[in-house]
Amino acid sequence: MARFIVPRVSRQLLPLLTALFSALSLHADTVTLNNGRKLEGVVAEESDASIVFVQSGVRLTLPRATITQIEYASDEERQALVEDIRETKPWHREYYPESARPFLDRVKELEERKDKVERQRRTVDEIIYEQTVGERRLEELETRITRLRAAMDTLDIQNAPRGTPEYPKKVRQHNKLVDAFNQTVDRRNALLKKLANTSGLLAKASRTLGRLETESHVHARTLVRDWKAYLANQRPEDRASDWAQRLNNQVSQHRPRALTADAYDHVHTETLDNGELKVTVTADAGGHFILPLRLNDTYDARLLLDTGATTVLLYREAARLANVRILNQRGMAEVADGRMVEVSRGFLKELDLFGRYFSMLPVDVIDAEATNQRIDGLLGMTLLNQFDVRIADNRLILRIKPPEH
Numbered sequence: 245m246a247r248f249i250v251p252r253v254s255r256q257l258l259p260l261l262t263a264l265f266s267a268l269s270l271h272a273d274t275v276t277l278n279n280g281r282k283l284e285g286v287v288a289e290e291s292d293a294s295i296v297f298v299q300s301g302v303r304l305t306l307p308r309a310t311i312t313q314i315e316y317a318s319d320e321e322r323q324a325l326v327e328d329i330r331e332t333k334p335w336h337r338e339y340y341p342e343s344a345r346p347f348l349d350r351v352k353e354l355e356e357r358k359d360k361v362e363r364q365r366r367t368v369d370e371i372i373y374e375q376t377v378g379e380r381r382l383e384e385l386e387t388r389i390t391r392l393r394a395a396m397d398t399l400d401i402q403n404a405p406r407g408t409p410e411y412p413k414k415v416r417q418h419n420k421l422v423d424a425f426n427q428t429v430d431r432r433n434a435l436l437k438k439l440a441n442t443s444g445l446l447a448k449a450s451r452t453l454g455r456l457e458t459e460s461h462v463h464a465r466t467l468v469r470d471w472k473a474y475l476a477n478q479r480p481e482d483r484a485s486d487w488a489q490r491l492n493n494q495v496s497q498h499r500p501r502a503l504t505a506d507a508y509d510h511v512h513t514e515t516l517d518n519g520e521l522k523v524t525v526t527a528d529a530g531g532h533f534i535l536p537l538r539l540n541d542t543y544d545a546r547l548l549l550d551t552g553a554t555t556v557l558l559y560r561e562a563a564r565l566a567n568v569r570i571l572n573q574r575g576m577a578e579v580a581d582g583r584m585v586e587v588s589r590g591f592l593k594e595l596d597l598f599g600r601y602f603s604m605l606p607v608d609v610i611d612a613e614a615t616n617q618r619i620d621g622l623l624g625m626t627l628l629n630q631f632d633v634r635i636a637d638n639r640l641i642l643r644i645k646p647p648e649h
Contacts, residue, residue, distance in 0.1 A: 273297075274315040275306065287314065340487045347474070350467050351494050357460045358498075364453045368593075368604065371446045372569075378439045379571070385432040392425040450604035457594070457601035458646075464498045465599065471495045508536050513598045519646035521600055525549075526639055533640040535623055538596035539566035545620040549640065551633075553624030556592070556607045562620035563609045568592060570609060585610050595627070600644050602627065 275283045275297055285299035295311070297304045337345060401418040404411055475483055475492065482488055510526040525533045533549040539558075543566035547556070558568065570590040587608040595602045605626060632643040 272321070273317050275311055276313040276315075277306075278310055278312050287316070334486070334490050340491060341482075344474070344487070344491060347467070347471055347491060347495065350463075350470075351498065354460065354463050354467060354498050357456070357463060361453070361456045361460050364449065364456055368446070368449045368453050371442060371449055372604075375439065375442045375446060376571075378435060378442060382432065382435050382439065385428055385435065388428050389425065389432065392421055392428060396421045396425065446604060453603040454601045457603070458599065461599045461601070467495060468499050510534070511536060516643075521598065521642075521644040521646075523598060523642040523644070524639055525642070531638070533635075534619065535597075535640075537623075539592055540568065540594050541596065542567055546618055547621050547623040548619050549628070550622040550624055551628065553622045555624045555626045556595075556605055556621065557587075557624060558607050558609050558621035559619075560588075560609050560611050563590065563607070566592070568607060568609065597644065602630070 272284045273287045275285075275287070275295070277283070283297060283299055283304075285297055287295055288298045288303070289296035292308065294305055294307050295314070297306050337348060340348060396418065399414060399418055399421065401414055404414050471492070475488065478488065510528070512524045514522045514524075516522055523535075525535055527533055534546050535549055537545050537547055539545050539562075543562065545558070545562050545566065550557075558566070563570070568590045570588050576584050576586060587610050590607050590609050592605045592607055593603060595605055630644070634641045634643075
């Protein structure tokens with residue numbers, strides 16, 4: 245028997261390798277090539293010029309001129325190997341009944357969609373990294389500009405006495421500071437243009453990511469629903485069969501994890517015929533609308549809808565639980581009681597509103613204690629502007645358009 249060293253392989257290759265080693269255990273025909281490599285399988289056809297060699301279900305045509313030696317297995321071993329190769333395996337499409345094969349295609353399509361989501365997410369992360377590096381560089385340039393301006397003010401060349409021996413030296417120092425100041429300002433202005441362009445790219449990439457995530461979720465939800473209906477119509481023995489269990493495991497791996505309204509009595513969702521998502525929220529006893537959202541796929545938050553708020557505002561503990569990325573930027577914001585508080589700037593990589601995804605949303609993070617309703621922050625116009633918002637009969641109605649292609 246030949247010795248094989250198997251490298252690290254993907255899951256798609258594991259079935260083929262399983263077939264290979266299963267076949268090798270039957271002591272197959274061995275073909276030795278001129279370069280010393282040995283192949284084990286079945287010699288299916290022979291001619292004076294070439295042979296057809298089957299290895300792991302793959303047919304290879306090998307010219308006689310490339311072959312040094314052929315060692316044939318016994319007839320019994322060759323027959324057993326042929327039957328093993330011909331036997332339908334779980335990774336073969338023919339292993340499943342014809343009516344179930346479309347689900348194999350849909351699972352593959354969904355995996356491809358999720359791969360697109362991951363590639364787009366990496367693109368967004370790369371843009372974020374570029375933007376973060378640029379913002380840090382901008383801070384450095386702003387600091388240098390401030391220091392150069394302070395140095396020029398300290399030198400005060402305008403009021404320096406012109407007839408003194410030190411005056412020419414001060415002029416040279418002043419000119420160097422002016423040159424450095426102008427160069428730094430030019431670099432700052434160029435960087436500002438680059439950051440503006442990067443922000444545009446980030447916004448576009450984020451919209452694409454949100455669309456891809458939404459489409460992936462919709463396909464996953466539809467796949468699971470249709471598979472359950474298909475399985476319910478099968479005979480009990482078919483539902484318990486190996487093919488059904490294997491396909492069920494493949495489908496179950498793609499069960500959507502999106503936030504659903506089932507756990508909230510005051511929220512109702514409905515997908516309309518035109519693809520819009522209609523979310524109806526009933527006000528609480530105080531007349532407030534509290535909307536549940538999933539942040540960064542890690543934390544289910546409850547945000548108070550506030551049409552007077554500009555951005556999404558999160559309390560710091562909620563931001564921590566949701567792994568919100570905090571930037572080095574700070575500012576001031578007015579809260580409901582009129583106080584001005586310091587806020588940290590940040591962004592959400594992903595916000596899930598019942599299967600509709602929004603990416604790279606700017607947020608403000610403040611230090612505040614949650615109320616007894618476990619409110620995690622405020623939902624402002626940054627997100628609300630993307631919906632059709634209506635309030636009637638103590639109900640908030642949001643209509644969210646399907647993602648644009």
